[in-house]
Amino acid sequence: MDFTLSETQRLLKQTARELAERELAPRAAELDRTAAFPWGTVRLLGQTGFFGVPLPAAYGGGEAGVLASCLVVEELARGCMSTSSVVAAHFLAAWPIVLAGSAAQKERYLPPLARGEAIAAYAQTEPEAGSDVAALRASARRDGDAYVLNGTKRFITNGSVAGVCVVFAKTDPAAGHRGISAFVVEQGAPGFSVSRLEHKMGQRGVPTAELVFADCRVPADQRLGPEGSGFRLAMQTLDWSRPLIGAQAIGIGQAALDAATAYARQRTTFGKVIAEHQAVRMMLADMVTDLEAARLLDYRAAALIDAGAPRWTLEASISKLFAGEASRRIVNAAVQIHGGYGYVADFAVERYYRDQRVIELYEGTNEIQRLIIARELLGER
Numbered sequence: 001m002d003f004t005l006s007e008t009q010r011l012l013k014q015t016a017r018e019l020a021e022r023e024l025a026p027r028a029a030e031l032d033r034t035a036a037f038p039w040g041t042v043r044l045l046g047q048t049g050f051f052g053v054p055l056p057a058a059y060g061g062g063e064a065g066v067l068a069s070c071l072v073v074e075e076l077a078r079g080c081m082s083t084s085s086v087v088a089a090h091f092l093a094a095w096p097i098v099l100a101g102s103a104a105q106k107e108r109y110l111p112p113l114a115r116g117e118a119i120a121a122y123a124q125t126e127p128e129a130g131s132d133v134a135a136l137r138a139s140a141r142r143d144g145d146a147y148v149l150n151g152t153k154r155f156i157t158n159g160s161v162a163g164v165c166v167v168f169a170k171t172d173p174a175a176g177h178r179g180i181s182a183f184v185v186e187q188g189a190p191g192f193s194v195s196r197l198e199h200k201m202g203q204r205g206v207p208t209a210e211l212v213f214a215d216c217r218v219p220a221d222q223r224l225g226p227e228g229s230g231f232r233l234a235m236q237t238l239d240w241s242r243p244l245i246g247a248q249a250i251g252i253g254q255a256a257l258d259a260a261t262a263y264a265r266q267r268t269t270f271g272k273v274i275a276e277h278q279a280v281r282m283m284l285a286d287m288v289t290d291l292e293a294a295r296l297l298d299y300r301a302a303a304l305i306d307a308g309a310p311r312w313t314l315e316a317s318i319s320k321l322f323a324g325e326a327s328r329r330i331v332n333a334a335v336q337i338h339g340g341y342g343y344v345a346d347f348a349v350e351r352y353y354r355d356q357r358v359i360e361l362y363e364g365t366n367e368i369q370r371l372i373i374a375r376e377l378l379g380e381r
């Protein structure tokens, strides 16, 4: 497959890089320290059109495709991982509306999401249901022209700042995964509240919230797709979104490699810069090899989706798994090359090390990616 980027893709990547270097990277350490949601940056990203990159043009989006969206997320992650997560989670939550929304639902929700006037959150995980999506317990009971939602959602990125939340709940608890349906819940809906914010190891500038639904009435016309279609919708959405998480891994991997290379060129031991020690050169060589392999796998998965391939589950999971693990090796080596300075907050690699870790957990852990990859390989769909 040819990865020569189109003019639009190159331009988007360049614009995202410049914005990330100018606005995100200089604030990333403070964001990590204060964990205060970056509303100013988010508004700027909205004005630049970044929140709408993959969304349909008919609803104000850029309709630029998955590869273009990956390029934007990659560059944002290179500048600030937390901010890239605000955007990636927004895309993740907007996509079920694109896939399953009615014309009226798209008309209502997508334009403000494309402009970044409303931030979106995707609420699937629960305290007792993470990898095992079918085990979720949140319920949605039909009552006249509405559904009554009850349950708790955990670890929801953007959950406390979102204007729009896509929530998965069981309309038929006896039907297992076939009993799951998806709903759009708006901020301020009675019975919908944020019960806590997680104190995280990394990515501290993006909120991860626990959401509670207590007899929360949601109009029936806010259900996405038919009753019982929520599990399939969730799996389709995650398949689409995984290259975006791979792109986050590549962005932070690039940032760590850049920092390690610069440091290796100026730090002196035993009378020469450490870049001249063979052990350090080997680390740098492994880092860039990992990074370029991850980038190719990720762009391939995204390009397959853009090309309208009938199926891309295998490639999407491979890209997320490989990029996630490669980025861990890269940030670890970046800390190693910095010696003791890699362990203190004065140097960005300390933050990269913490920010990277969750890539291997969210949107399907490494183990779940391996299960999917093996299942696809063996033709067990």
Ligand SMILES: Cc1cc2nc3c(=O)[nH]c(=O)nc-3n(C[C@H](O)[C@H](O)[C@H](O)COP(=O)(O)OP(=O)(O)OC[C@H]3O[C@@H](n4cnc5c(N)ncnc54)[C@H](O)[C@@H]3O)c2cc1C
Pocket (backbone or CB within 6 Å): 089, 121, 122, 123, 124, 125, 127, 128, 129, 130, 131, 132, 154, 155, 156, 157, 158, 200, 208, 358, 361, 362, 363, 364, 365, 366, 367, 368, 371
């Ligand atoms: C910072 C952060 C942000 C997140 N954002 C969101 C979000 O926006 N929306 C959302 O819905 N969720 C979100 N999540 C949740 C995330 O997707 C889940 O944490 C993840 O899917 C794992 O679920 P779990 O934590 O319940 O772990 P568990 O499912 O309990 O897994 C625990 C361990 O067991 C392993 N395991 C489980 N089942 C199997 C199996 N069958 N075979 C082999 N190993 C297995 C796992 O790989 C893992 O190592 C977020 C999580 C974090 C930490």
